[in-house]
Amino acid sequence: MNIGIVGLGLMGGSLAKAVKRYGIAKKVLGYINNEKNKKDVLELKLVDEIVDLETLKKESDVIILAVPVDAIIEMFPSFLDIDEKTTIIDMGSTKEYIVKNIPEEIRENFVPAHPMTGTEKSGPKAAIDDLYEGKTVVLCNLEKNGNTHVNKAFRIFQGIGMRIVVMDADEHDVHACFMSHLPHAISFSLANTVMSHEDPKSIIALAAGGFKDMSRIAKSSPRMWTDIFKQNRKNLLSSIDLFEEHMKKVRKMVEDENYEELEKWMAKANTLHEIL
Ligand SMILES: NC(=O)C1=CN([C@@H]2O[C@H](COP(=O)(O)OP(=O)(O)OC[C@H]3O[C@@H](n4cnc5c(N)ncnc54)[C@H](O)[C@@H]3O)[C@@H](O)[C@H]2O)C=CC1
Ligand SMILES: O=C(O)C(=O)Cc1ccc(O)cc1
Numbered sequence: 613m614n615i616g617i618v619g620l621g622l623m624g625g626s627l628a629k630a631v632k633r634y635g636i637a638k639k640v641l642g643y644i645n646n647e648k649n650k651k652d653v654l655e656l657k658l659v660d661e662i663v664d665l666e667t668l669k670k671e672s673d674v675i676i677l678a679v680p681v682d683a684i685i686e687m688f689p690s691f692l693d694i695d696e697k698t699t700i701i702d703m704g705s706t707k708e709y710i711v712k713n714i715p716e717e718i719r720e721n722f723v724p725a726h727p728m729t730g731t732e733k734s735g736p737k738a739a740i741d742d743l744y745e746g747k748t749v750v751l752c753n754l755e756k757n758g759n760t761h762v763n764k765a766f767r768i769f770q771g772i773g774m775r776i777v778v779m780d781a782d783e784h785d786v787h788a789c790f791m792s793h794l795p796h797a798i799s800f801s802l803a804n805t806v807m808s809h810e811d812p813k814s815i816i817a818l819a820a821g822g823f824k825d826m827s828r829i830a831k832s833s834p835r836m837w838t839d840i841f842k843q844n845r846k847n848l849l850s851s852i853d854l855f856e857e858h859m860k861k862v863r864k865m866v867e868d869e870n871y872e873e874l875e876k877w878m879a880k881a882n883t884l885h886e887i888l
Contacts, residue, residue: 625739
């Protein structure tokens with residue numbers, strides 16, 4: 613099949629590599645809206661052809677939307693005239709707002725997906741060969757899709773070595789919030805907290821592994837994450853409230869010098885890594 617990818621950054625670029633490597637795509641077409649990325653995509657040979665959006669729509673059996681989540685919504689009107697056999701799959705990190713806003717005309721064609729894998733890097737140069745291998749992709753609200761479109765999505769994701777999990781978009785957004793969006797909010801906060809107190813020289817000289825681990829995702833794209841926080845605002849606010857409760861709890865145990873409780877509380881946190 614021909615696969616057209618809109619947005620050839622980390623996710624789109626890595627998908628282009630994977631569908632070529634596994635022989636799933638006969639041809640990979642790319643649509644790019646910025647000159648700097650075009651140059652990088654050509655140099656990295658991520659796609660067979662860079663085309664305009666109309667050509668991509670006509671020549672692709674499957675169109676992948678690998679752009680920030682607000683851009684996915686903004687692009688809906690461009691796809692209202694696609695062929696009934698063409699499948700569209702989005703890779704956005706949020707699902708509820710996207711699913712709610714898919715126009716009725718293309719709802720059968722549109723498979724909402726979220727690959728639960730990524731890095732803090734962005735742009736075509738961030739694309740990696742095996743990003744998707746052995747990872748999970750969540751597909752949402754498939755009851756509204758035609759079988760042919762679901763089958764194509766399964767062929768692509770299973771074909772590049774992914775495990776598929778199906779759930780409703782609202783349920784997805786709660787899980788994604790706690791396991792990805794809240795951790796990003798915490799990492800951005802930690803980075804800003806430390807920089808508001810420590811000068812760069814001390815950070816360079818003294819930062820140890822733990823701080824580097826916890827602040828890695830604070831390097832993530834502000835454009836992409838502002839969109840995600842906006843679209844998952846309600847869940848993010850509740851998860852921040854709950855996190856604040858836990859911060860208050862540790863603060864109180866330290867303030868009260870309740871070290872017995874503190875040790876128990878930490879031991880409970882250790883058990884997360886028995887399941888991860
Ligand atoms: N970064 C990550 O680890 C993960 C990201 N996602 C989702 O995947 C999507 C893409 O993210 P990344 O690849 O990380 O971002 P990225 O920033 O690496 O790539 C996005 C690309 O889309 C292009 N773009 C933006 N607006 C466009 C438009 N209107 N038309 C055409 N191209 C446009 C940008 O120029 C950029 O090259 C986002 O929706 C994100 O939420 C999902 C899972 C993991
Ligand atoms: O860099 C990391 O560890 C990530 O967690 C990347 C990531 C970012 C956004 C997603 O929707 C899913 C995964």
